[in-house]
Amino acid sequence: MSNPIRSRLALRSTAIITALLLGLGLVVIAITAPVIARQESASQHRQLEGLVNTVEHTAAIASFLGDDQLAGEILDGLSNNATVSGALIRAGEQVLASRGDLGGEETGIIRRPLMSPFNRDEQVGEVVLASNQGVIREQVKAATLLASTLLLLLVIALGLCVIAVVVRMITRPITTISNRLHGLKVELGQKLDIPNGNEQDEVGRLVRDVNAMIDYLVNLLNSEKALRREKELNERKFRAIFENAQSAIFVTDSQGVLLSSNPAFLRLFDVSPQQLGGPNPPLLFDLVGDQAGPLQARLRQCLDNNRGTTVEVTLSQPGRWLELIMNPGGEGTVQVIANDITAFKHATSKAEQKASTDALTGLGNRLGFEQRIHNLLDGDARGEPFALIYLDLDRFKEVNDSHGHQAGDAVLIKVGEILRALARKSDFIARLGGDEFVLLLEGVDREDVCTRLATEFLAVLDQPLALNDTLSVSVGASIGIAFGETGAVSAEAIIAQADEAMYRAKEQGRHRYCIHRPSAH
Amino acid sequence: MAARTLRHLILLAALAWGCQALADDGAELVLVVHPDSGLTTLSRDEAINIFMGRHRQLPSGITALPVDLAPARAEFYQLLTDKTLAQINSYWARLVFSGRASPPRQAQDAAEVLDIVANSRGAIGYVRRRDLSAGVRPLVGLATWRNLQTASTAP
Numbered sequence: 190m191s192n193p194i195r196s197r198l199a200l201r202s203t204a205i206i207t208a209l210l211l212g213l214g215l216v217v218i219a220i221t222a223p224v225i226a227r228q229e230s231a232s233q234h235r236q237l238e239g240l241v242n243t244v245e246h247t248a249a250i251a252s253f254l255g256d257d258q259l260a261g262e263i264l265d266g267l268s269n270n271a272t273v274s275g276a277l278i279r280a281g282e283q284v285l286a287s288r289g290d291l292g293g294e295e296t297g298i299i300r301r302p303l304m305s306p307f308n309r310d311e312q313v314g315e316v317v318l319a320s321n322q323g324v325i326r327e328q329v330k331a332a333t334l335l336a337s338t339l340l341l342l343l344v345i346a347l348g349l350c351v352i353a354v355v356v357r358m359i360t361r362p363i364t365t366i367s368n369r370l371h372g373l374k375v376e377l378g379q380k381l382d383i384p385n386g387n388e389q390d391e392v393g394r395l396v397r398d399v400n401a402m403i404d405y406l407v408n409l410l411n412s413e414k415a416l417r418r419e420k421e422l423n424e425r426k427f428r429a430i431f432e433n434a435q436s437a438i439f440v441t442d443s444q445g446v447l448l449s450s451n452p453a454f455l456r457l458f459d460v461s462p463q464q465l466g467g468p469n470p471p472l473l474f475d476l477v478g479d480q481a482g483p484l485q486a487r488l489r490q491c492l493d494n495n496r497g498t499t500v501e502v503t504l505s506q507p508g509r510w511l512e513l514i515m516n517p518g519g520e521g522t523v524q525v526i527a528n529d530i531t532a533f534k535h536a537t538s539k540a541e542q543k544a545s546t547d548a549l550t551g552l553g554n555r556l557g558f559e560q561r562i563h564n565l566l567d568g569d570a571r572g573e574p575f576a577l578i579y580l581d582l583d584r585f586k587e588v589n590d591s592h593g594h595q596a597g598d599a600v601l602i603k604v605g606e607i608l609r610a611l612a613r614k615s616d617f618i619a620r621l622g623g624d625e626f627v628l629l630l631e632g633v634d635r636e637d638v639c640t641r642l643a644t645e646f647l648a649v650l651d652q653p654l655a656l657n658d659t660l661s662v663s664v665g666a667s668i669g670i671a672f673g674e675t676g677a678v679s680a681e682a683i684i685a686q687a688d689e690a691m692y693r694a695k696e697q698g699r700h701r702y703c704i705h706r707p708s709a710h
Numbered sequence: 711m712a713a714r715t716l717r718h719l720i721l722l723a724a725l726a727w728g729c730q731a732l733a734d735d736g737a738e739l740v741l742v743v744h745p746d747s748g749l750t751t752l753s754r755d756e757a758i759n760i761f762m763g764r765h766r767q768l769p770s771g772i773t774a775l776p777v778d779l780a781p782a783r784a785e786f787y788q789l790l791t792d793k794t795l796a797q798i799n800s801y802w803a804r805l806v807f808s809g810r811a812s813p814p815r816q817a818q819d820a821a822e823v824l825d826i827v828a829n830s831r832g833a834i835g836y837v838r839r840r841d842l843s844a845g846v847r848p849l850v851g852l853a854t855w856r857n858l859q860t861a862s863t864a865p
Contacts, residue, residue, distance in 0.1 A: 247804060250801065250804055250805070253762070253764055254762075254763055254764055254805070254810060254811050255764070255810075256805065256808050256810045256811065257810075258807075258808035258809070258810055259804065259805065259808045259810070262807075262808075306762075306801065307758050307762060307791045307792075307793070308755065308758070311755075
C-alpha cells in the first residue's frame with residue numbers, strides 16, 4: 190500500500206489513460222494550434238477584405254471626384270472596426286484622406302486599386318487598410334485557447350469516464366473477488382461466489398477457474414496428506430526396526446565416511462554418540478584397526494560391481510569377529526549390516542578343534558591331519574617343500590597286554606609329549622589311531638632336519654619310559670619319512686610314500702627310520 | 711449566360727438600327743457648347759469627367775457648366791456612361807452631403823438648353839440634332855460614341 194498509484198488498478202489505468210490523453214491532446218493542440226491561428230488570421234484578413242469590398246464603390250467615387258470629405262467619412266466608418274489600425278484613400282498619387290496609423294508592418298496591409306465608376310479600365314486611386322496585428326493576435330490567441338480548453342475538458346471528461354468504467358467493470362469485481370478469497374476457508378470446501386452481473390463475462394470465468402483450481406488443489410492436498418501419513422507410518426516402522434535392530438546398520442561411502450548409523454552400530458564399534466556427532470567423527474576405517482585396507486578394497490569392489498557382498502572381519506583389539514553384509518545404496522554409498530559373530534566363530538572353531546583333535550594326547554587326530562594336509566596341498570601355493578614323517582610304535586601291544594589299557598594310554602600321552610618337545614611349534618603332529626603318529630613339517634626339504642628329529646626320538650625311546658613311580662615300560666618306533674612339494678604331489682601319494690617307508694623300517698628290524706626316495710623305484 | 715449575351719446583342723442591334731433611324735430624322739443627341747468655349751471636339755472621357763462632376767473646367771480652361779436635357783437624360787447617360795438613370799441618381803445622392811460636386815443643371819426642353827448654352831461660355835449641353843440652332847456649336851454626335859462603343863464592344 191506504499192504507493193496508491195501502484196497498488197490501485199483504477200488509479201493506475203486512470204493515470205496512464207490521462208497521461209496518454211493529455212499527451213494526445215497536447216499533440217493535437219500542437220498540430221491544430223497553428224492551423225487554428227492560420228484560419229483565424231485568414232478569417233480576419235477576409236473580414237478586412239470584406240470591409241474594403243463594402244466601401245470600395247463609394248471610395249472609388251470619392252477618388253474619382255477627389256472628394257476628401259466623402260473619403261474621410263468612409264475612413265471614419267472603417268476606423269470604427271477594432272481590427273483596423275489605420276486606413277488611407279488616394280486619388281491618383283494624392284492622399285485624399287487618412288486615418289489612424291498605417292504602421293510599418295507590411296503583412297497586415299491591404300491595398301485595393303480603385304477603378305473609375307464609369308470606366309473599369311481607369312484606375313482613379315487606391316484604398317489602403319492596415320490591420321491591427323496586436324488585436325488580431327489577441328483574437329487568434331483567444332480562439333486557440335478556446336479550442337485547447339475545449340479539448341482539455343474533453344480529455345478530462347474522457348478520463349473520468351474511463352475511471353468510472355474501469356472501477357465499475359474491472360476494479361470493483363476484482364476487489365470483491367479478492368476480499369472473498371481472503372476470507373475463504375478452502376479446507377472447509379468453501380467456494381468463491383461470482384459477483385452479480387459478471388456471470389457471463391471474463392470475471393465470471395476467472396471465478397469459475399479459481400474454483401476449479403481450488404477443487405484440484407484441495408484434492409491434491411488431501412491425497413498428499415494421506416500419502417504423507419502412510420509414508421510417516423512406514424518410516425516410523427522402518428525407523429523402529431533400524432533403531433531396535435540388534436545388528437549394526439549403517440551407511441558409508443567409499444571413503445569410510447559414516448552417513449548414518451543405528452544404536453547397535455555404536456554398541457558394536459564402541460563409539461559414543463558424542464564422538465559420532467562431534468566435529469571430527471571417526472571414519473569406518475578408523476574403527477576396524479588393521480582391517481581397514483581389505484575392508485576398503487571390498488567396499489570399492491561392492492560399489493564397482495554394484496553387487497552385494499559379505500565380508501568377515503577380525504578385530505584384533507577386542508578379539509572379535511564381525512560379519513559385514515554390504516549392499517550398494519546408490520549415489521556412491523554402501524549400506525552395511527554388521528553382526529558380531531565372535532561367539533559363533535568361537536563355537537565353530539571349538540567344535541572344529543574338537544573334531545580334529547585326539548582327545549587322549551591333545552594332538553591332532555586323523556581328521557585333523559587330513560584337513561591339514563589337504564589345506565596345504567589344495568592351496569594355491571606351488572613348489573613349497575614339506576616333509577611327512579610316519580611313526581609306528583613297536584611292542585606297544587605288549588604294554589597293553591601286560592599292563593593294561595591305562596598304561597597303553599599313558600605311553601601314548603608320553604610319546605605325544607616327546608614329539609611335541611622335539612618338533613618345532615609350527616609342525617603339525619597327529620595321532621592317526623592306535624600307536625600310529627604323523628608329523629607334517631611345512632617348509633622343510635632338508636633330510637638332516639628329519640633324520641635328526643627321528644634320531645633324537647629313537648634315542649629318547651632307548652630309555653624305558655617311566656609311566657609312574659613304580660612302572661616303566663620300553664617301546665620302540667619304526668619311522669618312515671617322505672618329502673614332497675606342494676602342487677607336485679597328491680596327499681594320497683605322499684601318505685602312501687611315508688607309509689611304505691615306515692613298513693620298510695619295520696621290515697628292516699624295527700626301531701629305525703627309512704626315507705622314501707623316488708630314485709629307489 | 712449565353713441567353714443573356716444573345717439578348718444584349720439583339721438589344722444592341724435594335725438600338726443601332728433605331729439610332730440610325732433617329733439620326734436620319736435628326737433624333738440623334740449632339741453635344742453643344744458656346745461658340746467661344748474654345749472647344750471644337752470633346753472625347754467621351756472628357757464628357758464623362760464634366761457631366762459626372764469630376765472636372766469643373768472645360769479642356770480649354772473655362773469653368774464648365776453642364777446642362778441636362780431632362781426628357782433625354784436617361785438616353786444620354788446610357789450612351790455616355792452605359793449606366794441607368796437610377797445608377798446615376800444614386801451616384802449623385804452619395805455626394806449630396808459632401809457638397810464638393812453637384813449634378814448638372816436641369817433644363818426642361820431643348821430650347822432651354824440652347825438658351826443656357828448660347829448665353830454662357832462654359833456651358834455644355836446636349837440636344838437632338840433637329841433642334842440645333844445657330845447660337846451654339848455642335849461638337850459631336852453621341853451616335854459616334856455609340857458606334858465606337860458598338861465597334862469596340864461587338865466582336
